[in-house]
Amino acid sequence: MDVNYRLLVNNTTSFEVTESESTKLNAVKVAESNFHVLKDSKPYKAEIVSADFISKKYTVKINNNSYEVVISNALDELIKSMGIERGKTKVVNAIKAPMPGLILEISVEVGQSVKENDPLLILEAMKMENSFLSPRDGVIKSIAVEKGNAVDKGQLLVEFE
Incomplete structure (x- = not known):
């Protein structure tokens, strides 16, 4: 065919x-x-x-x-x-910790505009550094953690407007 x-x-x-x-x-x-x-x-x-x-x-x-x-x-x-667009997903408005760890670095500030894949922060967990990149273009609404903070799984890290 x-x-x-x-x-x-x-x-x-x-x-x-x-x-x-x-x-x-x-x-x-x-x-x-x-x-x-x-x-x-x-x-x-x-x-x-x-x-x-x-x-x-x-x-x-x-x-x-x-x-x-x-x-x-x-x-x-x-x-x-059918009105369905391929590749469209829901908009991510918040980044939460996927595991407990320690905040090593925060690369953004409240009110800062970011592009998709811009670095947001680094979380150390199980002796590995996990870099969090922006899932979308947007503006940082709030940062719920500070450098050096210990975080729990599911804890809010960064929120978008």
């Missing part, structure tokens, strides 16, 4: 491609993310600039022109038509 894919380019142009059509594309990898492609006897220089595999979004440069491409299959289209 041939799988169908929908490619949305720059949020304006949509293409339908089958898996068998994509395997007929003559592409040779020339570097880590660079390819030489022949399509209808025409050569193209292709580079994958960025790839987000979870949301299936890619930035591709073809002959030095950049394109944003979103790839979806029948299941993705069904999920979207």
Whole structure:
């Protein structure tokens, strides 16, 4: 059975491609993310600039022109038509200690804006340092601990606005 894919380019142009059509594309990898492609006897220089595999979004440069491409299959289209967005999770508003330990370092202040994956604090537990990163973009509402504090499992550490 041939799988169908929908490619949305720059949020304006949509293409339908089958898996068998994509395997007929003559592409040779020339570097880590660079390819030489022949399509209808025409050569193209292709580079994958960025790839987000979870949301299936890619930035591709073809002959030095950049394109944003979103790839979806029948299941993705069904999920979207049902109003369910893939990869969306509930918003985290508080970070709690997953285990008892000692606060070694606090890298943020109340009122500070943070981006996803910014370091928040370091908790030492069982002789290991556990670095806590921000789960989302946001502003620090409160910090319930201080450097040197011993914390219990489930204790509030950082709260977001």
